[in-house]
Every structure is written in structure tokens, then in C-alpha cells.
Amino acid sequence: MNKNDRQRLIKTRLILDKEVSVKALAGTFSVTERTIRNDLQALADKHICEMFYGGAKLLRHDDNIYFESTSINNISTLLETPALTRAWRGPVTNTASVTSPDIYILGSFNIDIVLEVNEFPKVGESVLAHSTKYYGGGKGANQAIAAAKINDHVHLTIKVGQDLFADRAKNYLANANIASLNILEDPEHPTGNAVILVSQPTGENKIAINLGANSHITVDDIIHDLDSIRDCRVFLTQLENNFDIMSLAITYAKKCGATTILNPTPYNECVKKILPFVDIITPNEIEASDLSGLVIKDNESARLAAEKIYNLGVKNVIITLGDKGCHYFNGHRHIHLAGHKAAVIDSSGAGDSFNGSLAASIANGKSIEDALIFANAFASLKVERRGASNMPDITLVQARLSKNQM
16 A cells, blocks of 8 residues: 555544554554654644644544545545455454345444323423333334345444443344344443334324444444445445444445435434435435425425435435325436325334335335335334334235235
8 A cells, every 4th residue: 555545544534533543553554653653744744633642633623624535536445455454343243144235234223212102291291101112223223124024135234332232232133134233332332222202192203312332333343344335235324323434334335336325314414415425315304304494394395395405416315204105306207105094003113114125125126116115105014013123024015005006
């Protein structure tokens, strides 16, 4: 590796980790510590970092230098260097080998603490819950479980803490029929968790999430999965992870030819910067309003919002509208699919069921429009089941589609 490539990689690691060690970098690049100090001095001369004994820290951090370092022109050098892959491998606590997964999901795992209530409390009010249940959840895990109902070659990467919730995560996912798992551990941050209030009369929900270890995935972690990302057909992710690492991974997946799907939740304004690398974006009504600046009230406002989001650089816009179905726009054609009639019990995980089944259908060779029809039916069956990760079988989806075509 030449000096310029090495310094660019060190710069990217500085931007992501904020601080680097001379000794660690020397081991990573198989060069002397003196060489690394020279590299860091060159970056310091450009006012990128400040050196201290044994390392350096980032001097300035803004989106421009991050995206400069991880642009489509530089991403292959960042992620395809064999020496870097060997040296930066993250810990893997549970894995099954799938050489080329059809679907790669960079996701999240949360323990969902679900309280069923008659009505949501007002500010300052306490209400009684009828029950408390604990479920495995998190958007990444839920979407992977949904996708695995339809496709046998799904890979999921998540990060958990080193706590009792982490043990539950491993046991839960080991029995979820997901073909390949990379469960990373964080000794400093807890496993993600969410408190979900579910209205017993309507099935509607309100959710508060502590992302915990989910938001601390690092470059070291993601390097281990490069082959899987490079070879997958569909790359699916959300915003429940470290945003910089998610951006890095989706950019690399796009460069390698995967169909990239982004479920932009929980919403982050920075997402607009990576839309040119997104093939399909799947916001709900609230997230679509945040992206477009328009309040979605009906089909016409959904249509206008989809056009505005498309103009931000994404190729296909799918706005999920709950029991009202979904709206699709690809720059040429608008399609509105009405929601299926469903006996709603619990709407948590509905969006995840939609995204996972959409990704799996596309990986199975369906067009986006056909995948959309399938995912719309899949999500309508999910809300008839308790628990965000309790996904329907494919036979039920086929039966619902057949019934509605009669």
C-alpha cells in the first residue's frame, strides 16, 4: 500500500473513531511506528488531527470531510485492502457461514418491553397496564426474521452489550432460522431496549428506544462482513445504528452492485446526504413528511411528498401508510396500493415486516412492483399477531393475495 492510500485510510479512521493509536495503526498496516507517526504528522500539517504521545485525535469533524473520505471514488480503497480486512476484524460471538447471502441486513437488536393499555397516557398522567411482555425486537432483527420467512439466505449483523439481554438475544436469534449471524459484543454499552405502549382497543403503539450498543458499531466491526456485503443481492438497513458506519456500508454495497434499501427510522436529517446511494427508500408518513417538508394527509399529499423525496436523489420511493396501504413512485409512475382488511392486534413491527418481505421478494427475483404487492399483504398479516417480530408464514400471505384477487 502506498503512502497516500494509507494516510487516506488513517484519516477515515480518525473521522469515525475520533482518536487513533500509533501502535495499533502500525500493526494494522504492518509498518513501523515511525512510519505511522510520519503519516499522522502529514495529516496534522493539514489541520486534520492533533498529535499526542502514542497517537492523535481528530482536530475537526464535519460532514464534508467524512463524505470526502468515504465517497464512491475512495470507498473501494477503504474497504477492499486485504491487510486491513485481516487486521480490523471485529469479534464474532455467533456465526453460521453463508458464502454469498442473498440479503445482507445491517441492523439492530432490542429487547422490547411491551405494555398493553386501554389508552395512552397524557403528559403527567399514569395509566394502568393490563400486561407486561418481553420480546426480542429491534428493526434489524425484525426485518431479518421477516425476510427469512421468504428467503433461505439472509445474513444479519447486530451489536449487543455484555448483559443478560445479550444472552437472550443470542438464544433468540439462534432459533430464528436466519441463515447467517454476526453478533458483536460491546463491553461498555448495554444491549438496546425499547418500551412499547400498545393500545388494546386499536393495536396502535408508541415507542421509546434506548439504542445502547446498536449505535456503537465501528469500522473494526463492519470490516469482517465485507465479503457478505460485496456479494449480496439486496442490502437492507435502518437508522438504529452508528450513522457513519451505516453510510459507509450502504455506499460500499451500492458500489458493489447490490440493490440498496433504506428504512429511514428513527429519522435523522443527515440521511439526505446518502440518498444518491439508495435504490429504494421506505419512510412511513411521519418520516416522509420530515424528508419532504410536506404533511401527508391523503393520497394526493403522499404523491407530492414522494416526488419531493425522489428529487433528493433516491431512485424509488415507497411511503408506507399504515392501514391505508402504501404509495410508490419511481420518477415515471405513481402506484397506490390500498391496505388489506386486517383484525389489528398489535401494529408494532408492521414496518419491519414490510421492509423484510420487500427485500426478500426482490432478492428472489420479483420486480419492485410485485414485491410491493407481496409486502403490503405480508404487513397486513403481521398486525394480526402480538410481538414486533412475530411474522406470518408465506402460505398465509399467498392465501390473502389469492382471496383479494377473487
